[in-house]
Amino acid sequence: MQILIHIFLAVIWVIVSTSKLKIHPLISLIIASVWVGLGSGMGFIQSLDEFSKGFGSLIGQVGLIIVLGSVFGVLLEKSYAAVAIAHSLWVRFGKKFPSLSTSFMGAVVGVPVFCDSGFILLNPIGKSLAKTSGFSPLTFSLSLAGGLYMSHILIPPTPGPLAVSGIFGMEQNLGLVLLIGLATAIPVILVTAWWAGKFKKKFPESYQEDFEPQEQNLKVKVSVFWSVMVIAIPLIMITIGNLTVFFPNELVRSFFLICGNPLVAIGAGLLVGFMTLKQPISGSSLFSISFTEGIKIAGPILVLTGAGAGFGAVLKLLNLDLIFQEFNFNSDSGAVWLLVCFGLAAFLKTAQGSSTSAMIIAASIALSVIPSGMLENQVYTALCISAIGAGAMTVSHANDSYFWIVKEFTGLTVKEALQSYTMLTALMGVTALLTVLIFYWIL
Template identity: 40%
Template sequence: MYLIAVILLSILFIVVGTARFKQHPLLLLLLAALGVGLATGQPATDLIRTIGRGFGDLLGAIGLVVVLGSVVGVVLEQSGAAQRIADAVLRLFSEKRPALAMASIGAVVGIPVFCDSGFIILSKLSQHVAKRTGVSPAVTSLGLAGGLYTTHTLVPPTPGPIAAAGNLGAEPYLGIIIGLGLVIMLPNILLITWWARRAGSSLTLSLPEKDTAESTTQLPSLSASMIPILVPLLLITVASFGSLLGLPESLAGPVSFLGNPLIALLLAVFLCVPLLRHSTNSTLTQAISEGIVQAGPILVLTGAGGAFGAVLKATPLAEVVSGWLGGEALSGVGLLLFAFCTAAFLKTAQGSTTSSLVITSSLLAPFAVQAGFDTGLELALLVAAVGSGGMVASHANDSYFWVVSQFSGLNSRDAYRSFTIQTLLQGLVSIITVLLLYLLLQV
């Protein structure tokens, strides 16, 4: 219980410090990381190394992706391409449903693409949809963030659900897991649309006001505008599904290379060059410079969140959770609820959705068969229960929280009140859907 209390106090320290006392998250995250490490007996030299490694590892994983995504976003904005795409999206969904439009787009993109990368790529589009419809950009940002987050945690081939399926012996049933995830996605989309309108309408964002019309002469065509978005998404999608399709080695290597988010977004930067002729005051060099400036604060906060998460992972948290099982097998609804609660606790404490899914599914693997979960559908429901818990809840120790808040212009206090609560509600709606499906299929 001491470890649990320390972790909860560290989270409370960050939330209260940013939301109530308006302190900068960087300072609070580093102090929380040091506090947890010292309180749990981690040697000082090891603790300092863990903080540095956590900061560097996360930036090594997504740092350049954030920078390149920011550059693409700058070009899409300054060339008018984002405005052109926003017009097309609203013609498809109608201007009365901007939150539904962005949630639906996010849900589709989030199946093959990491939610962090997806939000970075589509954030400018979200802002232009908001501008076209007259709603707060927070509405469309919450819609996009929620849609991406839903399929990221529930639908393979994202790593979390794939790993959970592997640990639980459900790899032969990936098709069922994908189908079940898509079913659970539907009530999530409805929830996200309602919550984004309710929570986002009253929020004021800190994004700088820019008049795109002044920097453009004529809007680019829709096809030219879409290319820098569709090409990286397509490459990442093909690479994600490549492992499922069993591609020959001669193709798997090149596909995996081109589908890496870093390579895909680097290519997207070059594909943006033709759009620059529609901007009267921007060059590729200027766009890169502005993208780096925009990415700086995001990188610092994301890295600090990674440092905090690394210190939490260095605690014996997994062993504590494993001890909760007490060697007793659960059954039916009890196992599904335990899977949800365990994954939710690990997600909230450690910040990583993928880690929470991997650890929880590993702990549950010995008990699944004892509990009677041996068919494809039952195992798929168990994977979905773990994924539902992995949604609860995104906050200061989650890199996605900082990507969403910084790219959308939400301050920390508003991000807790809107996005963090949204992820909590998404997890609850998802597990309720899982339980209803389990009970219905048991009749």
């Protein structure tokens, strides 16, 4: 019982120190790890050693994948390929299903591009759609923001799911994580579209009918085909890496395993992207800027991911699963542990704002308490990852930078943003959790 109190206080320290005191998460997690280690009788030096081992081990497993994933996102952003895909989807499907098509548009673009960058990039399209359709811009902002947010949290190769997959030892089974994430995303997109559709006639207080939408991004000519292919190639390759069980031939199995390796898959997408996508105005190569900016983006994520793994390494030595059994937790109930995954991530997300941080810390704690035998089932482990993602959606409010981006670019008051966008993220999280639980009972 005493060690649980130390862990709880250490988590509260991480939340307060990062959100209120503005201390870097690396420092906060080192202190939390030493705190928990000392509380368990581990000793100061051993606590630091275990933290360092956990930090280095995970970075070695997923570090390069996260770096290439970040480079991939910069390429799609700087080439305006994301905008080209979004605009093409709207032209083909948007007029019949405005909310649904915009949610889907955000979901597709959100796979390679960070949700905040994606929203800023695609916001001019939303303004244009509001102007031409007569619907409130809030409808398009909510559906776009929700689609981007969902992909950012549920679908690799975005950094959050990648990092959590690494913590759970699923970096070589990303295809399974991807399939579960995509399946979970379907009802989330539908709920997002439904909620956004309720605001078709509810205009923000700041709305002006004679505003001029910023359409400069839409005038850029980019190949939609190659934009789609650059995203599709790595996703398809990662997926087919999980089809080896259907092919007894060893040569075929080896080929599929190579194709499904995340480094190979993302590298293939980058290779095609650098050959086909250029800077849209000058026509110059995006190779240098993609790597330069991608590495800058990946750096903080790598540090946070490694720190979360270091904290988890200390927790692993505490045999928390045995402690939980003493409290009559049903260690055979997979649904209970899925709820634990969701609750941990939701608590951390709501308290400190960052979805990626919430996912990484929640995964580190969950890995130390879920019975190891249950995680031998790869499908169940993938469901745990999606349950953590569901919690990391719940909820986005004033301590989340993305909340402020959606608010400011849509022209909402804080009250309007809380009533519309924050409520949407709560619905998305609960929907994702229910979907994961249904999959657990079915599978």
